[in-house]
Amino acid sequence: MTPFAGYLMPLRYTSETAEHLAVRRAAGLFDxxxxxxxxxxxxxxxxxLDYALVGNLSGLRTGRARYTMICAExxxxxxxxxxxxLGESEFLVIANAANTAAVFGALRARAAGHxxxxxxxxxxxxxxxxxxxxxxxxxAPLTGLDLGEIKYYAGSFGEVAGRKAWVAxxxxxxxxxxxxxxxPEDAEAIWDALTAGGTGAGLIPAGLAARDTLRLEAGMPLYxxxxxxDVTPFExxxxxxxxxxxxxxxxxxxxxxxxxxxxxxxRLTGLIIDSRRIARHGYPVLADGHECGTVTSGAPSPTLGxxxxxxxxxxxxxxxxxxxxxxxxxxxxRETDLPFYDRRQQR
Amino acid sequence: xxxxxxxxxxxxxxxxxxxxxxxxxxxxxYAAQQLGDVVYISLPATGAAVSAGEPCGEVESVKSVxxxxxxxxxxxxxxNAELExxxxxxxxxxxxxxWMFRVRVAQDSNGDAALPADLLSxxxxxxxxxxxx
Numbered sequence: 001m002t003p004f005a006g007y008l009m010p011l012r013y014t015s016e017t018a019e020h021l022a023v024r025r026a027a028g029l030f031d032x033x034x035x036x037x038x039x040x041x042x043x044x045x046x047x048x049l050d051y052a053l054v055g056n057l058s059g060l061r062t063g064r065a066r067y068t069m070i071c072a073e074x075x076x077x078x079x080x081x082x083x084x085x086l087g088e089s090e091f092l093v094i095a096n097a098a099n100t101a102a103v104f105g106a107l108r109a110r111a112a113g114h115x116x117x118x119x120x121x122x123x124x125x126x127x128x129x130x131x132x133x134x135x136x137x138x139x140a141p142l143t144g145l146d147l148g149e150i151k152y153y154a155g156s157f158g159e160v161a162g163r164k165a166w167v168a169x170x171x172x173x174x175x176x177x178x179x180x181x182x183x184p185e186d187a188e189a190i191w192d193a194l195t196a197g198g199t200g201a202g203l204i205p206a207g208l209a210a211r212d213t214l215r216l217e218a219g220m221p222l223y224x225x226x227x228x229x230d231v232t233p234f235e236x237x238x239x240x241x242x243x244x245x246x247x248x249x250x251x252x253x254x255x256x257x258x259x260x261x262x263x264x265x266x267r268l269t270g271l272i273i274d275s276r277r278i279a280r281h282g283y284p285v286l287a288d289g290h291e292c293g294t295v296t297s298g299a300p301s302p303t304l305g306x307x308x309x310x311x312x313x314x315x316x317x318x319x320x321x322x323x324x325x326x327x328x329x330x331x332x333x334r335e336t337d338l339p340f341y342d343r344r345q346q347r
Numbered sequence: 348x349x350x351x352x353x354x355x356x357x358x359x360x361x362x363x364x365x366x367x368x369x370x371x372x373x374x375x376x377y378a379a380q381q382l383g384d385v386v387y388i389s390l391p392a393t394g395a396a397v398s399a400g401e402p403c404g405e406v407e408s409v410k411s412v413x414x415x416x417x418x419x420x421x422x423x424x425x426x427n428a429e430l431e432x433x434x435x436x437x438x439x440x441x442x443x444x445x446w447m448f449r450v451r452v453a454q455d456s457n458g459d460a461a462l463p464a465d466l467l468s469x470x471x472x473x474x475x476x477x478x479x480x
Contacts, residue, residue, distance in 0.1 A: 015438070016409050017384045209383060209410055276387040278407055299409055300386045327405075327412075 002208070005097035007034040009208050016209035020302045023173050023214055024341075026202025027132035029194055030211060032179070033187065036100025037125045038093040038107060044115030045089050047248065052110035053081065054233065054256065056246035060085045065153040065170050068241050069233055070103055075255035076229035077236070079103050080221065082170055084155055092121070092166070092181075096223045110251060126187030130194055130203070131177030131214075133343075138198035139178055143167065147178075161193035172211065174218025174341055213299045216308065219270065219339030225281055225296045226268055226310055232256060235264045235312065237338070266293065266312045270340055271324065273298070273307040274332040279324040285311050286330055287320035295324060301340060308340050309333070348476070349376045351442055355462065356472035357418045362442065368453075368460045370419045373446040374406065374437060377476045382408035385437040388415070390426040390448050397423055397450060399463045404447070406437070419462060421452035 002011045010031075012019060022028050040049055046058030055068030062085050070078045079099040084092045095103040100122055108118040130139055136147050145158035145167055155168030163186035171177040182190055195203065212222070221227050221236050232255070233241050242256050273279050278298050285293035298309035309324070313335075323330040350356075355363040360378035364371045379385065387407040397403045397417035404415035426448045430436060437445040455461040467475065 011410070012383055015384050017435075213409065276407075277389075278386070278412065280412065 004208065005034055005100075007097065009034060010205075012207040012209045013205045016207065016213065017302050019204060019206035019210035020213050022202060022204045023132045023175055023206060023210065024303055025133070027130055027134040027138055027177075027198055028173070028206035028210065029191065029198065029203055030129040030131065030206055031187075031191070032127040032129050033125070033184070034097040035122075035127050036095035036097055036103065037121045037127075037181070038095060038100070038104050039119045039121045040091040040093060040107065040111065040116055041089060041119070042114075042116040043089050045091050048107075048111040048114035048116040048118075049083065049091060049093075050246055050248055051114070051250050052107050053083070054242040054250060054252065055083070056243040057083055057085070057091065058247065062087055063154055063156060065155055065168055067153075069227075069238070070106060071232065071252035071256065072229060073252055073255065075232040075252045075259055077223070077227045077231060077233060078106060078229065079223055080227055084166070084168060086155075086157075086166065099223060124183070125181050126184045127179060127181050128187060128190055128194065129171055129177060129179045130198065131171045131173040131206075132175045132203070134198070134201040134203065135175070135177040138194060138201055138203055139167075142193050142197055150178075152176075161190050163190055165190065172218075172220060173214040174220070174339065175214075175343055212297075213302060216297050216299055216310065217301055217303055217339065217341035219310070219341075221268070221310075222297060231266075231312075232259050232264075234259050235266050235268060237268050263315075266314055268296070268338070269311060269313055270336040270338045271295070271309040271311050271322065271333040272304075272336050273309060273324060274334065275307065275326070277326050277331060278307045279309040279311075279326060279331070279333065284325040285313060285317070285333070286323045286325055287313075287317040289330070291325075292317040292320070292322075303341050310338070348380065349442070350469045350473050350476075352469045354442070354469060355418070355466040356469065357416070357466060358475060359416045359418075361416065361418050363418045363462070363466060365452075365460050365462065368451055369424060370421070370450045370452050370460060370462070371446050372418060372448050372450065373441055374415075375472070376441045379438045379441045379445070382406065382411060382413065384409050385434045388430045388434050388437065388447065390415070390430070391417070391423045393423050393426060395423045397421060415447065417450065418466065419450050419452050421450040423448055424451045425449040
């Protein structure tokens with residue numbers, strides 16, 4: 001167990017490698033109750049989110065989810081978010097645990113003047129994710145919902161193990177899977193039912209360490225590693241989340257528009273390390289021996305069997321021989337497109 | 348968590364087993380559990396001189412990298428080559444197949460291996476891990 005954003009979280013239940021592979025091959029069960037849930041409700045909720053975030057949330061259909069970001073006035077990323085539209089005038093914003101207070105504060109400030117109410121609902125929700133190719137088969141017998149009707153990045157109200165829940169086809173692993181938002185007092189029953197129903201199909205509980213290597217293989221950024229106030233969505237290769245054509249103003253528009261037209265000052269890329277040593281967060285990337293970037297995340301890839309990393313590189317590094325300075329030694333690395341793993345190409 | 352009674356320990360979570368003038372060294376079950384899955388181990392070269400308390404290698408796990416210290420003074424006479432292919436032996440059997448290296452240590456006037464005075468007993472080491480949480 002490890003302290004994490006005020007919660008005591010399992011880094012691993014048994015072996016993070018076994019947990020990672022279970023998610024890729026069968027299913028893993030995650031307790032993500034630390035994630036922040038912020039409710040934005042009222043007739044002006046969509047407009048308030050359009051102003052507060054970089055995405056077009058008023059255009060999101062009820063029952064759908066969107067990956068988006070909240071930026072500062074200078075375009076720096078304050079957090080990356082998933083927003084669900086639970087109803088016509090009801091949105092649920094999912095923030096990283098460590099950022100929940102900051103996101104809540106910014107949303108509340110930015111919603112001023114809109115006919116919308118912003119509430120930190122984190123304590124009202126537990127979140128259990130079941131992820132992997134067997135996830136749908138494990139969840140289906142426990143719910144009356146027709147899971148085939150819930151498309152990727154969509155969700156529906158229903159019951160799981162007889163308990164009320166918002167069931168969404170979202171996740172952070174690169175696999176098919178579901179996230180079950182429920183009342184905290186119902187979480188144990190839902191966890192137990194998924195465990196009982198899934199064990200035969202290969203489901204095991206998975207901790208934070210596996211969650212990190214799964215998202216890394218899937219090329220998904222992590223706030224504090226790839227994302228932070230010193231980068232805009234464009235550096236992270238996620239400029240598509242910024243919707244300049246949405247109605248009205250939004251915080252950060254001017255700075256982001258300037259960045260969109262000038263091009264990013266650095267770019268996020270994938271690296272495969274030609275060694276068994278791991279290129280870790282903060283290690284320098286070298287091009288022809290000169291420092292040209294920094295590793296943001298690195299881990300052994302259980303799927304590929306080699307160490308992988310994400311790094312920010314200066315534009316000038318393109319096409320040069322790369323290496324990573326691993327504790328004083330230059331270890332050869334080669335650039336590769338993200339993601340490292342795409343389930344649609346694997347199966 | 349297992350702490351075999353017949354071994355010596357260090358505050359750096361390594362164990363030492365002495366036979367004649369050769370000390371075998373590995374990391375403890377506690378250390379292996381804290382590190383998580385070990386993926387790579389850099390061991391000292393056979394023939395290298397090592398000093399007690401000095402780094403002589405590295406242990407990489409999925410989440411972290413740690414220095415490996417020599418608990419004793421002497422010359423490395425053997426390293427566990429199997430760890431090259433299967434570093435997970437350190438997690439599976441830290442006190443047996445997961446051993447790391449062997450050092451020939453100097454002998455004291457009685458002909459016994461001269462070990463540093465600050466090595467811990469099993470009970471002392473167990474206390475240490477408990478106070479660490």
